[in-house]
Amino acid sequence: MTARPRVWVSRPTFPDIVARLDPHFDVVAEPREVMFSPAELAAKIADCDAVIVGLKERIGAAEVAKAPRLRIVANLGVGYDNLDLAALTAAGVAASNTAGALDESVADFTWAMLLGAARRMGEAERWLRAGEWHGTRFTDWLGMDVRGRTLGILGMGRIGQAVARRAVGFGMQVIYHNRSRLSQALESECRARWVDKGELLRSSDFLVLALPLTPESRHAIGAAELAQMKPTAVLANIARGGIVDDAALADALAKHQLAAAALDVFEGEPVVNPRLLELDNVLLSPHIASASPDARRGMTTMAVDNVLALFGHGPHAGHPPTILNPEVLAAASPTTHP
Ligand code: 8YV
Numbered sequence: 061m062t063a064r065p066r067v068w069v070s071r072p073t074f075p076d077i078v079a080r081l082d083p084h085f086d087v088v089a090e091p092r093e094v095m096f097s098p099a100e101l102a103a104k105i106a107d108c109d110a111v112i113v114g115l116k117e118r119i120g121a122a123e124v125a126k127a128p129r130l131r132i133v134a135n136l137g138v139g140y141d142n143l144d145l146a147a148l149t150a151a152g153v154a155a156s157n158t159a160g161a162l163d164e165s166v167a168d169f170t171w172a173m174l175l176g177a178a179r180r181m182g183e184a185e186r187w188l189r190a191g192e193w194h195g196t197r198f199t200d201w202l203g204m205d206v207r208g209r210t211l212g213i214l215g216m217g218r219i220g221q222a223v224a225r226r227a228v229g230f231g232m233q234v235i236y237h238n239r240s241r242l243s244q245a246l247e248s249e250c251r252a253r254w255v256d257k258g259e260l261l262r263s264s265d266f267l268v269l270a271l272p273l274t275p276e277s278r279h280a281i282g283a284a285e286l287a288q289m290k291p292t293a294v295l296a297n298i299a300r301g302g303i304v305d306d307a308a309l310a311d312a313l314a315k316h317q318l319a320a321a322a323l324d325v326f327e328g329e330p331v332v333n334p335r336l337l338e339l340d341n342v343l344l345s346p347h348i349a350s351a352s353p354d355a356r357r358g359m360t361t362m363a364v365d366n367v368l369a370l371f372g373h374g375p376h377a378g379h380p381p382t383i384l385n386p387e388v389l390a391a392a393s394p395t396t397h398p
Contacts, residue, residue: 215271
């Protein structure tokens with residue numbers, strides 16, 4: 061009897077969804093969140109045919125070289141800067157993400173962050189909880205309205221577009237910058253106008269970052285970019301730590317070079333630049349923009365579907381739905397494991 065293929069799931073997720081693998085695979089699912097060292101990670105994946113991993117698992121040439129049976133890395137996230145896609149492709153290993161499963165949840169959360177930062181909700185809540193509310197002046201706690209203001213979006217993929225669509229209800233103008241322009245149909249659906257990056261920085265009252273982290277987008281917002289923003293502007297990073305130079309942002313916020321920031325992601329997270337923790341004009345959350353049951357269950361379903369499909373099972377048998385390197389599939393001969 062041939063051994064069943066083996067799947068490793070690196071972090072605890074929804075057991076009822078992961079159980080869909082059981083009829084076809086031997087599944088090892090981690091019961092706890094663990095930060096694996098590179099050596100531990102290599103040992104975990106060494107005898108696996110498939111792995112479902114989170115963003116803290118960095119998989120590149122060294123790891124795949126030690127996992128000769130590995131055929132797919134299914135990422136539990138839309139961003140995949142934790143994977144060296146070129147190395148996986150060169151080794152013939154498929155990679156998938158969770159594109160489409162979290163757009164609406166992340167867009168909702170982005171608006172929570174934008175409005176929260178504009179209306180100083182974190183600061184106000186800290187003040188109330190500290191028992192400071194002995195009366196407020198009529199002119200205290202003024203925040204910024206969004207109506208009539210300009211929303212700028214850097215990175216206009218699915219999430220950027222979902223954020224833009226919501227801006228209509230808030231009566232805002234939307235401008236965006238992206239490497240490639242949207243089709244006219246999408247631009248009019250999102251009521252968004254393409255501008256160059258300089259104009260985006262100078263004209264946005266609210267600037268949302270919704271682009272992937274790549275070597276090119278690292279520190280896309282640094283001291284020089286922050287200096288171009290309006291002193292009344294609010295910056296939201298719901299994309300990836302490292303797109304913003306957090307030290308430069310802390311400087312700019314301390315000097316009131318911009319009014320406020322809302323950050324769900326950080327350079328070097330879970331460690332947060334201590335200067336950001338001390339500032340009142342920044343609203344902070346621990347990388348939870350996709351943390352709704354719909355999104356997180358949808359992401360798990362998508363990762364499981366990709367693994368099932370690559371081995372010829374499930375609703376997408378033979379056609380993993382969100383594959384990042386389809387050339388690997390074209391090169392491989394179709395296989396169906398028992
Ligand atoms: C994380 C994300 O996957 O999808 C992404 O790229 O950053 C998030 O949805 C999630 O926080 C789990 O770590």
